[in-house]
Amino acid sequence: MVHLAVALEGAGWHPAAWREPDARPDELFRPRYWADLVLEAEHGLLDFVTIEDSLGAPRDGRTDRVDGRLDAVLIAARVAPLTRHIGFLPTAIATHTEPFHLSKAIATLDYVSTGRGGVRVRIASSADDAAHFGRREFPVPLPDLAEEAGDWVEVVRRLWDSWEDDAEIRDTATGRFIDRDKLHYIDFTGRFFSVKGPSITPRPPQGQPPVAVLSHVTEIHRLAARSADLVFLTPQDTDEARALGQEVRGLRADLLVFGDVVVFLDETEQAARDRKARLDDLAEFTSDALVFTGTPAQLADQLLAWRDAGLSGFRLRPGALPHDLSAITRGLVPELQQRGAFRREYEATTLRGLLGLERPANRYAGATR
Amino acid sequence: MKQIHLAAHFPGVNNTTVWSDPEAGSHIEFSSFTHLARTAERAKFDFFFLAEGLRLREHAGKIYDLDVVGRPDTFTVLAALAAVTDRLGLTGTINSTFNEPYEVARQFASLDHLSEGRAGWNVVTSWDAFTGENFRRGGYLPEEQRYQRAKLFLQTAFELFDSWGADDIAADKASGVFLRNARAGAFEHHDAQFDIAGRFNVPRGPQGRPVILQAGDSDEGREFAAATADAIFTRHGTLEAGQKFYADVKRRLPAYGREPHQLLVLPAATFVLGDTDAEAEELANVVRYQQVSGQTAIKFLEQVWNRDLSGYDPEGPLPEVEPAVGAEAVAKGRAQTRMYRDPVATVRQWRELAEAKNLSIRDLVVEVSGRQTFVGSPETVAEAINTYVQEDASDGFILVPHVTPGGLDPFADKVVPLLQERGVFRADYSGTTLREHLGIDR
Ligand SMILES: Cc1cc2nc3c(=O)[nH]c(=O)nc-3n(C[C@H](O)[C@H](O)[C@H](O)COP(=O)(O)O)c2cc1C
Numbered sequence: 001m002v003h004l005a006v007a008l009e010g011a012g013w014h015p016a017a018w019r020e021p022d023a024r025p026d027e028l029f030r031p032r033y034w035a036d037l038v039l040e041a042e043h044g045l046l047d048f049v050t051i052e053d054s055l056g057a058p059r060d061g062r063t064d065r066v067d068g069r070l071d072a073v074l075i076a077a078r079v080a081p082l083t084r085h086i087g088f089l090p091t092a093i094a095t096h097t098e099p100f101h102l103s104k105a106i107a108t109l110d111y112v113s114t115g116r117g118g119v120r121v122r123i124a125s126s127a128d129d130a131a132h133f134g135r136r137e138f139p140v141p142l143p144d145l146a147e148e149a150g151d152w153v154e155v156v157r158r159l160w161d162s163w164e165d166d167a168e169i170r171d172t173a174t175g176r177f178i179d180r181d182k183l184h185y186i187d188f189t190g191r192f193f194s195v196k197g198p199s200i201t202p203r204p205p206q207g208q209p210p211v212a213v214l215s216h217v218t219e220i221h222r223l224a225a226r227s228a229d230l231v232f233l234t235p236q237d238t239d240e241a242r243a244l245g246q247e248v249r250g251l252r253a254d255l256l257v258f259g260d261v262v263v264f265l266d267e268t269e270q271a272a273r274d275r276k277a278r279l280d281d282l283a284e285f286t287s288d289a290l291v292f293t294g295t296p297a298q299l300a301d302q303l304l305a306w307r308d309a310g311l312s313g314f315r316l317r318p319g320a321l322p323h324d325l326s327a328i329t330r331g332l333v334p335e336l337q338q339r340g341a342f343r344r345e346y347e348a349t350t351l352r353g354l355l356g357l358e359r360p361a362n363r364y365a366g367a368t369r
Numbered sequence: 370m371k372q373i374h375l376a377a378h379f380p381g382v383n384n385t386t387v388w389s390d391p392e393a394g395s396h397i398e399f400s401s402f403t404h405l406a407r408t409a410e411r412a413k414f415d416f417f418f419l420a421e422g423l424r425l426r427e428h429a430g431k432i433y434d435l436d437v438v439g440r441p442d443t444f445t446v447l448a449a450l451a452a453v454t455d456r457l458g459l460t461g462t463i464n465s466t467f468n469e470p471y472e473v474a475r476q477f478a479s480l481d482h483l484s485e486g487r488a489g490w491n492v493v494t495s496w497d498a499f500t501g502e503n504f505r506r507g508g509y510l511p512e513e514q515r516y517q518r519a520k521l522f523l524q525t526a527f528e529l530f531d532s533w534g535a536d537d538i539a540a541d542k543a544s545g546v547f548l549r550n551a552r553a554g555a556f557e558h559h560d561a562q563f564d565i566a567g568r569f570n571v572p573r574g575p576q577g578r579p580v581i582l583q584a585g586d587s588d589e590g591r592e593f594a595a596a597t598a599d600a601i602f603t604r605h606g607t608l609e610a611g612q613k614f615y616a617d618v619k620r621r622l623p624a625y626g627r628e629p630h631q632l633l634v635l636p637a638a639t640f641v642l643g644d645t646d647a648e649a650e651e652l653a654n655v656v657r658y659q660q661v662s663g664q665t666a667i668k669f670l671e672q673v674w675n676r677d678l679s680g681y682d683p684e685g686p687l688p689e690v691e692p693a694v695g696a697e698a699v700a701k702g703r704a705q706t707r708m709y710r711d712p713v714a715t716v717r718q719w720r721e722l723a724e725a726k727n728l729s730i731r732d733l734v735v736e737v738s739g740r741q742t743f744v745g746s747p748e749t750v751a752e753a754i755n756t757y758v759q760e761d762a763s764d765g766f767i768l769v770p771h772v773t774p775g776g777l778d779p780f781a782d783k784v785v786p787l788l789q790e791r792g793v794f795r796a797d798y799s800g801t802t803l804r805e806h807l808g809i810d811r
Contacts, residue, residue, distance in 0.1 A: 018540070018547060025540035025547065029482045029572055031451065055471070057570035063548040068538070068572040071479035077448035078483040081399065097472065100423070100503045101442070108442040112399040112449035132471040134565035135506075163439070172389045175664040178439075180432040183425070196502035198425060198432075202397055202439045282545065 002303060002341055003313025003355060004333070005089075005258065006041050006325060008034075009052040010066040013262050016282035017320035018066050029070060031078050037325060038079045041086055044329025045343050047354045048087030050120050050212070050315065051075050055093050056129035064283065073105050073119075080113035087116045087351030089212055095124040095145060096133045099155035100195055107160060110204035115350035118210035119156075121227070123149050123220075146223045151190040153211055153227035158186035160208055161362045162198035184364040206352045207359045214260070215248070216288060225251035229357060232258045232315050234289040235306070242309035249310070256312045256355060259303075260289040264319040265327035269294045276319065289317065296331030304341060373758045373794045374600075374633060374765030374807060375785075376416045376460070377409035380773045382426070384669075384738070385639060386437045387659045387771045396437050396773050402446055403453045404774035412781035413795050415806040416458030416489055416580075417450065418602075418767050419443050423467055424500040426702040428668055429677065433700075435665050437773075444476045451484035458803030460489030460582060465522040466496045466515060467504050470563060473522075474529040474571075481574030486802035489580035491602060494519045494590070499701045516589045521562045523581070523597055532556045533573040580803045582635075595621035599809045600633040602767060604708075606742045611636060611762030633807060638742040638754075638766040642779050646745045653744040656771055657735045666734040672700040673709050673716065683731040687723050692716050742766075750780075751787035758793070 011018035011025055018025035027033040034051075041049050053072035058065075072090035080088055088109060092102050102119070110117030123145045124130070130138035167182035186197035212230040215221050224231035231248055235241035245257045266272040272293040279285065292299055303314055316332075318324035336342035348354045379402065380386040387393060395401050406417045421443050426433040443461035450459055459480065463473055481488040494515040501509030510518060537553040539546045557566040583594035584602040594601045595618060605614040611634075619629045641656055643649030661669070663683030671678050675693040692712040709715045723733045743750045757763050770776025788794035800806060 019542045019545060023542070025542065026538070028540075031483045031485070035452075054570070055475070057554060057568035061551045063551050064545045065547055067548045067553070068533075068570055070482055070571060071444075071476050074444060074448040074476060074479045074483055077445045078451055081403075081449050081452040096469075098467070098504055101468075104442040105445045108445035108449075111397060111441060112446065114399070128567055131567045132565055133469050134563060135469075168439070170388055175662040176434045177388055177437055178432075178434045180434045183432055183438075193505040194502075194507065195504070196424075200422060200425060200439065201441055 001343065002307050002336065003047045003256070003258065004328075004336075004342065005046055005048045005050060005313065005315045006328060007050045007052065007260070007315050007317040008037055008321070009317065010069065012320035012324065013287070013317045014276075014279045014283070014285050014319045015065050016279040016285075019282060020279075020320050020323065022323055023320065025066065028066065029068065034075050035079050035082050037321060038083060038086060040322065040325055040329055042083050044333045045346060046086060046329070047313065048089050048116075048118065048351055051088070051090045053091035053093070053122075054129070055096055055124055055132055056126055073102075073109060076117070077109055077112055080109065080116065083113070085116070085346040085349070087118055087210070087354060088113060089118040089120045089210065091120045091122050093122050093124050093129075094149035094152035096129065099152045099193075100159065100199075103156040103159035104199055104201040106156070106209050107199065107201045107204035110206055110209045115205040115352075117204065117206070118212065118351055120212040120214070121149060121153055122214070142217075142219055146219045148192045150223050150226050151188070151192055154190075155186065155188050155195045157208060157211075158188060158363070159195075159197055159199040160203055161364050162186050163203045164362050164365050165203055165207070167202065203362065206350050207362065210351055210355060210357065221248050221251060224248060225255060228255065230256040230258055230355070232260045234260050236290050238305045238309050241306040241311055245310035257310070258313045258315045259306050259311045260315045260317060261299075261303075262287050262289050262291045262317040262319055263299060263324050263328065264291070264293040265296055265299060265324050265331060267295060269298065279320065291319075296327060296335045299332055300335040300339065300341075303336070304339065307341070370793055371758050371764070372808075373754065373788060374635060375412070375414045375794065376418050376458075376635065376765070376767040377405055377414055377777050378418045378420070378637065378767050378769040379405055380437075380770055380776060381420055381440050382422055382437050384436050384660050384665055385769055385771050386773060387656060388437050389659060390772050392772050392775060394774055397439055397441060399446070399449060401774035402441075402450060405770075405777055406450045406454050406457055408777045408781050410454045410457040412777070412785045413798060414457060415765070416460045416487075416803055417454075418491070419446065419461045421462040421464065421493070422702060423464060423495075424503055424702045426700070428671065428701075429699050433668070435662065435668060444480060447488075448480055448483050451480070451487065456487070456798045456801060456806075458487045458489050458580065458806055459484050460491055460580065460803070462491040462493055462584070464493050464495060465519040466494060466510050467500065470522050470525040470529065471565060471569070474526040474569065477526070477579045478530060478571035478574045481576050481579055482571070486575030486804070488574065488576065489582060489803050491582040491584055492519055492523060492598070493584055516593050518562050519593060520597070521560050525558050525563050525565070527578060528556055528558055529569040530573065530578045532569045533571075535573050535577070538572055576802050576804050580807060580809065591618050591621060594618060595627070595632060596625045598632060599807065600635050603634065603636045606636050606638055608757060608760070608762050611757060612760065615761050615763060631809065633764040633809075635765050635767050636763050637769050639769050639771060640743040640750055640780060641741050642745070642747060642750060642783060644746060646749050649745045649749075653741050656741070658731070660771065661731060661735045661738065663731055666731040669734045669738060670730060672703070673712050675699050675712065681730060684729045687720055687730060687733065747783035747787055751784050751791070754784070755788065755791060755793050
């Protein structure tokens, strides 16, 4: 069985996607648009959606591209109550945000989705992004940013554990609402910041919502191994999928390893190529991930080869929305199901459950404050 | 006749919330938030309201465990509530000290889009190093800078909201023009608190800016509200205190070129309903003693005395000892302690009150802290609320039910129809945005 996720980004990953006939570029900032996409992904029984985000904006003065975005955590929260099974991994930027705020935000996403929250953590290395906060000198070397992001996740995770599951007692005899011995200061002190705790939000339903990182280089592989449950990798072919998978699993054996692929899917290979060429004529498109054009059956072949090379799942980036998303849910998914490689119904009620991750014990349980 | 504005405060971290009641549900499960928000929307309330505290309260060096503890993230829960309501305004308390304007402006602009125009922001200014220990910069702000930072924070956020015009997005597939204005989002801001520049990346929300509420009672706080807020959240709950406060803040408006209707005064209010006034009074008495257990009463006194009073019997007389002035505060993370800035005078008053009425410690605390604003039959409560509004003690109320999440239900079912009959509260929403509900300009 493979795990399947989609990465939602604006009108799709191709910069000209917004001009397609079925695109809804005037609705990119409306809740209905996001709800429709996620409901479609849930219809396809996908494990989760990621939602791209950034605290910056390109300043190149172009007017022919989708511009502007909404906060990804808030999009996820807005859509979650409308769904029942699919997981949400909105992007959070570790570099400029407060781990205290994001810890409670993702915990709350987990509450409003009853156990389907998670987070994809990003680093922001650009000086433009830093100028929006104005508190730090940039550039900062990548190893430092990675270490800071690792500390950020450590704080977020400690805060999730800072309440034991049974801390709320409502003991009328003693008048105590909580057993404060089951609440813990996290007392994190690092190179970049320190945080006291405990969280103001009780431990989320999943205990630890899944954390994901997209990685292209060794420093970030290490961050993923230290901090994440899932890593998104960008192999270009099967050999590279095998090698990259081995490299990160060598750093940590139980990491879930997903391959990222940008997809343009149609009923014939020619139709997919033609469609992509038409979009390329309108705007240049380059990608860090493999760009796949072809049929759902061809994509299934490719994904299963990568699975056999050791990947646990795939995060597909639809080239154009909604076209390539529906091609995933209505074309690829049945194809994988026929081959016995994808679920026919949701088998768990939490995101950790879908990913085959146990609910973790609380690191502080049994400890005294 | 003035129209009344009503909002629903989610009961939370305070000793108003009775968690021991058999009807009390979860204060953290989303279903509780949905319940209260849907009740408020069914009753055509203006908005739903969330308070916030960014560090768990402590008392004598230990986490305070007698009240409800724990709350969700403000933005996340409001965005989720936008999915289960259509018209209700969604306002959240967000601190201007432990945040950065770029991020908060993004979150409010996003919430305004995702709720299609229903976002509101209660700007608070707690500044203490105790809370600051949870944040990157640590130590935080000298108290006297709290409103300077709040002012500059809000001004910066406004610049960011205004950096996009309503028509900046063309999204014209045929011509390939997505952005009509290549400069959309450009900003540059340099002042004593913030030194930032770049491009704001959220297009203008349906309301342009979220509705702004202010909570804070000092002279500076009132000036800040008069200058910039659309509504002010206050604790002045009695008719006389309300009228005095109302006149005071409305008098400050002309200096900022504003008119009285541009700043609504919305006190927090609690209520207890019964079939008759007598029944309600009886019930209110029960609720007061549920809110103030013996242990709670002792801790309450300790906040003001600022010393250990655990040896005292809550059913006995007030302590003979004097308050410890100037020592490190026993209670941390509580806005409430700021109400008693002169503990010696407070203690003297309380002793006189206890003497005159023959009150035990617990009785006294019930008397000074647990009082419900409105107690009576639905008719009595509707009449009282209307009187407060028509006689300029307020423009409406932010109602704080004492039970989660069903505490507002009887109010919605029994009091709201009476206000509607009197023609002082809307029978249905006439607009879709929070600004429209509140009757304030964009
Ligand atoms: C009615 C009311 C409600 C308040 N709610 C909050 C709250 O939810 N969160 C918070 O951090 N502070 C809250 N505050 C505290 C204010 O932020 C605090 O009073 C401020 O730091 C100091 O302002 P002041 O000196 O003008 O009172 C509230 C204050 C009032 C009067």
